[in-house]
Amino acid sequence: MDTSKLTSTPLHRGAEADLSLATIGPWRVVIKRRVKKEYRNPSLDEQIRHDRTSSEASIIHEARTAGARVPSIVGMDIENNAIIMTHVDGTVARERLDEMGISEARKFFRSLGEQIGLLHTGGIVHGDLTTSNVIVSPSGAPFIVDFGMARRSVETEDRGVDLHLLQRSIVASHSKDPSSMMNAMIRGYELSAGKKVASSTWRKAREIARRGRYFAIR
Amino acid sequence: MCLGIESTAHTFGASLVDDRDRIVTNVNSTYRPPVGVGIHPRKASEHLASVADSIVKTALSTKDGSSIGPDVIAYAAGPGLGPCLRIGATVGRALSTFLKKPLVPVHHGVAHLDIAMSIAKARDPLAVLVSGGHTSILVHVGKRWRVYGETQDITLGNLLDMFGREAKLPSPGGLSVSREAMKGEKLIKLPYTVKGNDVAYSGLLTAAASYLRRQGNLADLCYSLQETAFAMLTEAIERSLVQTRRSEVLLAGGVAASPRLREMIGSVAEDHGASFHPVPVEYSGDCGAQIACSGRLGFESGVKVSISESFVIPRWRMDEVDVPWIPRN
Numbered sequence: 001m002d003t004s005k006l007t008s009t010p011l012h013r014g015a016e017a018d019l020s021l022a023t024i025g026p027w028r029v030v031i032k033r034r035v036k037k038e039y040r041n042p043s044l045d046e047q048i049r050h051d052r053t054s055s056e057a058s059i060i061h062e063a064r065t066a067g068a069r070v071p072s073i074v075g076m077d078i079e080n081n082a083i084i085m086t087h088v089d090g091t092v093a094r095e096r097l098d099e100m101g102i103s104e105a106r107k108f109f110r111s112l113g114e115q116i117g118l119l120h121t122g123g124i125v126h127g128d129l130t131t132s133n134v135i136v137s138p139s140g141a142p143f144i145v146d147f148g149m150a151r152r153s154v155e156t157e158d159r160g161v162d163l164h165l166l167q168r169s170i171v172a173s174h175s176k177d178p179s180s181m182m183n184a185m186i187r188g189y190e191l192s193a194g195k196k197v198a199s200s201t202w203r204k205a206r207e208i209a210r211r212g213r214y215f216a217i218r
Numbered sequence: 219m220c221l222g223i224e225s226t227a228h229t230f231g232a233s234l235v236d237d238r239d240r241i242v243t244n245v246n247s248t249y250r251p252p253v254g255v256g257i258h259p260r261k262a263s264e265h266l267a268s269v270a271d272s273i274v275k276t277a278l279s280t281k282d283g284s285s286i287g288p289d290v291i292a293y294a295a296g297p298g299l300g301p302c303l304r305i306g307a308t309v310g311r312a313l314s315t316f317l318k319k320p321l322v323p324v325h326h327g328v329a330h331l332d333i334a335m336s337i338a339k340a341r342d343p344l345a346v347l348v349s350g351g352h353t354s355i356l357v358h359v360g361k362r363w364r365v366y367g368e369t370q371d372i373t374l375g376n377l378l379d380m381f382g383r384e385a386k387l388p389s390p391g392g393l394s395v396s397r398e399a400m401k402g403e404k405l406i407k408l409p410y411t412v413k414g415n416d417v418a419y420s421g422l423l424t425a426a427a428s429y430l431r432r433q434g435n436l437a438d439l440c441y442s443l444q445e446t447a448f449a450m451l452t453e454a455i456e457r458s459l460v461q462t463r464r465s466e467v468l469l470a471g472g473v474a475a476s477p478r479l480r481e482m483i484g485s486v487a488e489d490h491g492a493s494f495h496p497v498p499v500e501y502s503g504d505c506g507a508q509i510a511c512s513g514r515l516g517f518e519s520g521v522k523v524s525i526s527e528s529f530v531i532p533r534w535r536m537d538e539v540d541v542p543w544i545p546r547n
Contacts, residue, residue: 015461039449039482127414128457165416171364172366212365212369212535
């Protein structure tokens with residue numbers, strides 16, 4: 001599919017890709033186009049954009065098959081490093097969270113944890129799990145988006161990175177009771193991933209957090 | 219007038235900063251290990267001890283030879299090498315006792331950011347600290363710097379220094395690699411590891427070292443190492459910038475002297491409409507001025523310590539220090 005011929009309106013400018021909205025038949029779709037990065041060596045840049053685009057499309061499709069709430073892939077435009085997927089209606093969690101009350105936020109994180117567990121048991125790790133990459137639908141359900149850094153993995157290490165990144169984004173952006181939010185998330189995660197996986201992944205996440213520089217106790 | 223004493227690793231520095239945040243004097247001496255060898259903590263500390271006296275004396279003298287009495291003594295309490303930290307702390311305690319002036323402990327990493335912010339007149343930036351001790355992307359939230367992204371293993375400074383030693387290039391590694399890189403043009407495929415906002419450099423070091431042992435072209439390798447390592451960090455910075463929506467990007471620390479890294483990060487800042495403030499090269503590496511600058515700000519916010527409590531803290535994270543003087547006005 002050649003996305004350059006589609007009529008589209010800009011939606012969002014991310015760190016590595018531009019998102020725009022278009023209509024194909026009955027669907028409202030999002031076109032995610034990975035843009036050239038001037039700072040990067042051109043051959044390195046081309047390789048990274050190509051690899052991430054094709055891997056992202058296939059992983060989103062797998063995540064959908066595993067039962068997670070993610071967009072559906074409509075098509076691809078490999079030449080332009082673009083993916084076409086269904087549009088998810090809602091607000092970015094990063095913004096929505098500040099308006100939520102404590103109990104609503106806890107419920108949300110529990111449901112998000114369940115989604116993460118579905119991905120992990122489906123053999124997928126997200127690789128960039130922050131509150132900026134979760135969309136809250138009008139009914140309050142979380143949709144995980146942006147699988148650009150996602151990989152196929154069942155390693156506890158990689159799963160731990162997901163929980164670690166999520167925890168750090170909660171601490172850095174939402175000062176309201178981050179530990180109770182993480183607890184709710186873990187309870188949801190247990191529902192879909194099981195107690196055993198949940199406890200080992202969480203243990204690993206805390207270990208990863210301590211890998212940063214100059215921790216007195218390791 | 220605040221006297222700052224730096225001695226966390228290879229540099230002993232002393233500097234005076236006045237009440238209007240101007241650097242009056244800044245005198246430093248750096249221990250250089252032989253080619254192919256890293257910093258030995260004891261040998262470095264012996265160097266620091268041997269130069270301490272004359273450095274402090276010079277820093278406290280005006281151009282016409284008269285001496286200036288400081289009102290506050292600041293010392294780098296950590297993080298760093300224990301034997302080296304103790305030299306600076308000892309000098310600081312002695313001066314504080316003799317001159318009867320308050321003693322202020324300073325976090326070396328926070329100080330790198332403070333001096334860069336003072337010079338740039340930055341207010342509340344996304345801060346990038348790249349050195350031998352740190353590779354962190356930070357934002358100030360509440361009273362503290364929060365780590366938004368960082369290296370999960372070795373720092374960018376470690377990577378360049380350790381590779382430099384493997385390649386028998388003179389210290390500091392960053393400068394030598396950058397010189398070699400200018401002659402290189404072919405991009406060799408090396409591991410590119412970005413995990414969210416974090417980077418990991420140890421795989422890159424191993425791959426580069428093993429390529430070197432296979433007698434590969436050194437210039438091309440240095441070029442590729444630099445392109446790959448810097449692009450990884452720049453990608454993590456861009457990601458953090460989009461998420462935190464800061465309008466200033468600050469670059470500080472020894473590796474901030476690299477022209478290529480400045481170019482890359484500057485391009486990302488511009489792309490997102492943020493102003494870019496790299497620290498001037500002369501204040502990028504470890505120096506007394508950073509400690510004096512941070513010590514002055516700390517003292518104004520009420521930070522001081524008694525002699526009996528003036529410990530050194532070899533392991534001390536940026537996000538464990540209260541920094542109430544940011545945002546700056």
